[in-house]
Amino acid sequence: MQKGKFIVFEGIDGSGKSTQLKLLADALEKNGVSCVTTLEPTYGMVGEVLHEILSGKKTADPKVTAALFVADRLDHLTNVENGVCRMLDAGITVLCDRYYFSSYAYQSVEVPSDWVMDANRLAADTLRPDYTFFVDVSPETAMERITQNRRTTEIYETLERLTAVREGYIKAFEKLQNVEKIKIFDGNKSISEIAEEIQNFVFKKLF
Numbered sequence: 001m002q003k004g005k006f007i008v009f010e011g012i013d014g015s016g017k018s019t020q021l022k023l024l025a026d027a028l029e030k031n032g033v034s035c036v037t038t039l040e041p042t043y044g045m046v047g048e049v050l051h052e053i054l055s056g057k058k059t060a061d062p063k064v065t066a067a068l069f070v071a072d073r074l075d076h077l078t079n080v081e082n083g084v085c086r087m088l089d090a091g092i093t094v095l096c097d098r099y100y101f102s103s104y105a106y107q108s109v110e111v112p113s114d115w116v117m118d119a120n121r122l123a124a125d126t127l128r129p130d131y132t133f134f135v136d137v138s139p140e141t142a143m144e145r146i147t148q149n150r151r152t153t154e155i156y157e158t159l160e161r162l163t164a165v166r167e168g169y170i171k172a173f174e175k176l177q178n179v180e181k182i183k184i185f186d187g188n189k190s191i192s193e194i195a196e197e198i199q200n201f202v203f204k205k206l207f
Ligand code: ADP
Pocket: 011, 012, 013, 014, 015, 016, 017, 018, 019, 020, 145, 146, 149, 187, 188, 189, 190, 191, 194
């Protein structure tokens, strides 16, 4: 059986990546591609703790948070009930909202980026995405979308932080351009324009 494809969506908070992930899932299903959607941090045993840290309910040293993201990621890949690797082996395409580039971008604001990349090596060696899609918006636009559309905000959702995170993404993409398959989409366009660009790319390159 042919393995499923692993497609990751990345972007700063409010970039519109979750919206695009859902639209791509619908388009794939319509075209007869069996697929599931998933996200990080997960709602598994480690992910639950991360959600409490992100909402500010619990505090942790940034190195601890970075290590928890790695543990959550490995559980996401390998757990026996609904691990990503199993799905892919069963021929199902997996669309994932955030993966290790999120750690490279967000955790590297406070923890040295080489450490973050080293800590994620086990995940990277286990599963590299067939493609990572970066939905790129200006931090100002992202903040507007977050404050207009959400009641609660998370610890990373400030203009200053999102600016640093976006720079972190760009640096990581440059560093890993020969190792990873990355495609950047202009997230400042309309939802339907971006969706069309993503679908055109996916059906041309991946199916
Ligand atoms: P993320 O997953 O990157 O945090 P979401 O997909 O949840 O972002 O989108 C954040 C908000 O912005 C939502 O209310 C969504 O409807 C809106 N949004 C998403 N994409 C666009 C777009 N291209 N233009 C305008 N608003 C958008």
